[in-house]
Amino acid sequence: MARWTPFIVGAVVALAAALLLARFVSNEYFFFAGYVVLQFIVLATAWNILGGYAGYVNFGSGAFFAAGAYTAVALIKGFAAPLLVQIAAAALVSGLMGFAVGAMTLRLRGIFFSIATVAVAVICETVVFNWGFVGGARGATVLQPEAPALFASYTRLLFVLMALLAVLAVVLARYIETSWIGRGLQAIRDNEEAAESVGVPTLKLKLFAATASGALMGIAGAPFPLYMSFIEPTSAFSLNYAVSALAMPIIGGTASWAGPVIGAVLLGSVQQIVTVTLSSELNVLVLGVLLVAFVIAAPEGILGLYRRVAGKAGSK
Amino acid sequence: MSFELLGEAIVAGVLLGCFYAAVSVGLSVAFGLLDVPQIAHPAFLVLGAYGAYWLGGFGLDPLLAGVLLTPVFFLAGLAVYRFYHATFERRGTDAGLRGLAFFFGVAFIVEVMLILSFGVDQRMVEAAYIGKSIAVGDLRLPLRMLVAFGVALILTIGLSLYLSGTFTGRAIKAVAQDQTALALMGADPVRVKQWAFGIATGTCALAGALLIIVAPVEPGLGRLYIGRTFCVAVLAGLGSMPGTLVAGIILGIAESIVLTSLGASWAPAVAFGLLLLVLAVRPAGLFGR
Numbered sequence: 001m002a003r004w005t006p007f008i009v010g011a012v013v014a015l016a017a018a019l020l021l022a023r024f025v026s027n028e029y030f031f032f033a034g035y036v037v038l039q040f041i042v043l044a045t046a047w048n049i050l051g052g053y054a055g056y057v058n059f060g061s062g063a064f065f066a067a068g069a070y071t072a073v074a075l076i077k078g079f080a081a082p083l084l085v086q087i088a089a090a091a092l093v094s095g096l097m098g099f100a101v102g103a104m105t106l107r108l109r110g111i112f113f114s115i116a117t118v119a120v121a122v123i124c125e126t127v128v129f130n131w132g133f134v135g136g137a138r139g140a141t142v143l144q145p146e147a148p149a150l151f152a153s154y155t156r157l158l159f160v161l162m163a164l165l166a167v168l169a170v171v172l173a174r175y176i177e178t179s180w181i182g183r184g185l186q187a188i189r190d191n192e193e194a195a196e197s198v199g200v201p202t203l204k205l206k207l208f209a210a211t212a213s214g215a216l217m218g219i220a221g222a223p224f225p226l227y228m229s230f231i232e233p234t235s236a237f238s239l240n241y242a243v244s245a246l247a248m249p250i251i252g253g254t255a256s257w258a259g260p261v262i263g264a265v266l267l268g269s270v271q272q273i274v275t276v277t278l279s280s281e282l283n284v285l286v287l288g289v290l291l292v293a294f295v296i297a298a299p300e301g302i303l304g305l306y307r308r309v310a311g312k313a314g315s316k
Numbered sequence: 317m318s319f320e321l322l323g324e325a326i327v328a329g330v331l332l333g334c335f336y337a338a339v340s341v342g343l344s345v346a347f348g349l350l351d352v353p354q355i356a357h358p359a360f361l362v363l364g365a366y367g368a369y370w371l372g373g374f375g376l377d378p379l380l381a382g383v384l385l386t387p388v389f390f391l392a393g394l395a396v397y398r399f400y401h402a403t404f405e406r407r408g409t410d411a412g413l414r415g416l417a418f419f420f421g422v423a424f425i426v427e428v429m430l431i432l433s434f435g436v437d438q439r440m441v442e443a444a445y446i447g448k449s450i451a452v453g454d455l456r457l458p459l460r461m462l463v464a465f466g467v468a469l470i471l472t473i474g475l476s477l478y479l480s481g482t483f484t485g486r487a488i489k490a491v492a493q494d495q496t497a498l499a500l501m502g503a504d505p506v507r508v509k510q511w512a513f514g515i516a517t518g519t520c521a522l523a524g525a526l527l528i529i530v531a532p533v534e535p536g537l538g539r540l541y542i543g544r545t546f547c548v549a550v551l552a553g554l555g556s557m558p559g560t561l562v563a564g565i566i567l568g569i570a571e572s573i574v575l576t577s578l579g580a581s582w583a584p585a586v587a588f589g590l591l592l593l594v595l596a597v598r599p600a601g602l603f604g605r
Contacts, residue, residue, distance in 0.1 A: 119588035292421035
């Protein structure tokens with residue numbers, strides 16, 4: 001149904017742009033901020049696979065993100081593992097966590113599921129808090145390795161890497177959305193009993209969506225320790241990630257892969273600007289107010305608003 | 317762990333548990349009886365605690381401040397429910413997901429507003445009964461815990477009697493059982509629910525005052541109490557008031573034993589662990605409908 005060619009071209013162009021930027025933009029802060037925006041694209045896209053397509057609201061995104069980050073820290077401390085191994089391991093660990101959370105959907109729906117994800121997040125945070133090997137409550141310092149010759153700094157390398165991960169995440173989300181998996185998930189969101197009774201393999205689909213969502217969140221978190229050079233539980237498990245992961249797709253629009261991307265680019269950039277020019281508290285306030293405003297006034301998000309305007313113009 | 321320590325932990329746990337019941341009764345009503353995904357309940361508690369702190373600046377006793385703020389919170393609760401009903405419940409489809417996101421956002425906004433106006437530092441209040449303790453045999457009981465225990469009992473039992481004894485209280489229980497039937501009896505379910513949600517929010521003022529009496533508060537505290545309050549409300553069996561008291565005490569004792577045996581840094585996980593256990597084993601709770 002949906003055509004892939006323009007989408008693939010767009011993805012390749014986006015990646016090439018990231019590489020060129022890393023080569024020719026001299027302002028280092030651009031990459032520092034750009035990395036965060038790209039990271040939010042991955043996180044928001046991941047949330048949307050379970051939350052937007054299947055309708056299971058995850059409040060514990062921070063835990064999956066942090067699980068990815070701390071998997072990377074443990075691998076660095078234990079084996080000095082290379083970055084790609086860290087990412088793969090983070091995907092595995094967070095994917096397993098996602099699978100476990102997916103299994104909870106057997107019994108828990110709606111708010112019960114959401115509360116359970118908060119529980120998972122707090123329990124993970126407490127474990128990491130008490131785990132001395134990865135720094136415990138004090139945190140751990142991670143040294144950035146030497147940047148390869150192609151890149152002027154390691155942050156630039158991470159920026160390009162995150163751009164690649166963002167593209168992969170969006171490709172996966174788009175594949176899920178346009179294939180039978182997406183239609184099955186949509187059926188689950190609209191009416192799970194009805195879906196089950198007409199033969200949609202609801203449990204399999206939910207487990208798949210939860211695993212994919214968790215793994216992507218872990219991937220988003222894996223390069224975080226190297227990016228920050230320092231990690232501690234409070235910032236890794238920050239509520240900001242949980243709220244952003246949910247607010248960005250809802251504001252952008254949960255029905256399609258483009259929603260989380262729009263939300264993440266828009267809010268991520270606004271956040272960076274507000275944090276720098278005003279304060280980081282005000283930044284989270286903006287996020288919260290926008291979330292509530294969109295939930296009340298524009299439940300279909302920016303995509304929905306756009307479609308309404310375009311639809312009106314078309315019908316005239 | 318010695319037998320003596322265990323005994324002390326249990327006594328402390330019962331005191332703590334009644335306090336947990338008091339901070340959860342509002343949620344038992346809003347979430348348990350009315351099915352409103354009130355995830356902002358703990359944020360309102362912290363707001364109540366800061367209200368007591370703010371009035372304490374004028375020399376007011378925190379408990380008195382809590383009582384004075386209760387009508388204010390009640391009115392706010394009426395407004396919040398009216399709004400929630402008009403925007404989400406009446407529109408029907410997808411109300412669950414969006415209502416949840418709405419309350420999550422509200423909780424987030426409350427937290428950030430508190431940070432902006434009071435800063436991230438811990439705040440506490442002064443009162444004659446804070447900091448002292450009395451000795452019963454070998455046990456030393458902090459007076460502030462006893463005060464919290466007493467007020468918590470009054471609040472929980474009072475609400476329980478109100479719900480089972482008065483006409484409006486029974487109407488609230490009825491709306492939880494069958495909204496349509498209530499409408500057929502000629503009562504307006506929305507007004508009954510609005511009233512009940514007001515009461516649920518009103519309890520946050522007094523329970524919030526207890527919160528700051530028991531320990532210093534900071535704006536982020538609400539997140540921890542998501543686990544505690546929902547653990548108690550779910551374990552209680554949604555909407556059961558005696559269940560809330562029992563569930564609070566169970567959580568209090570469990571937390572108190574973990575505190576003495578493993579240390580304070582593990583305590584936050586207790587409520588959430590217990591919550592997951594209840595959700596996995598018996599989602600209907602102890603006194604489930």
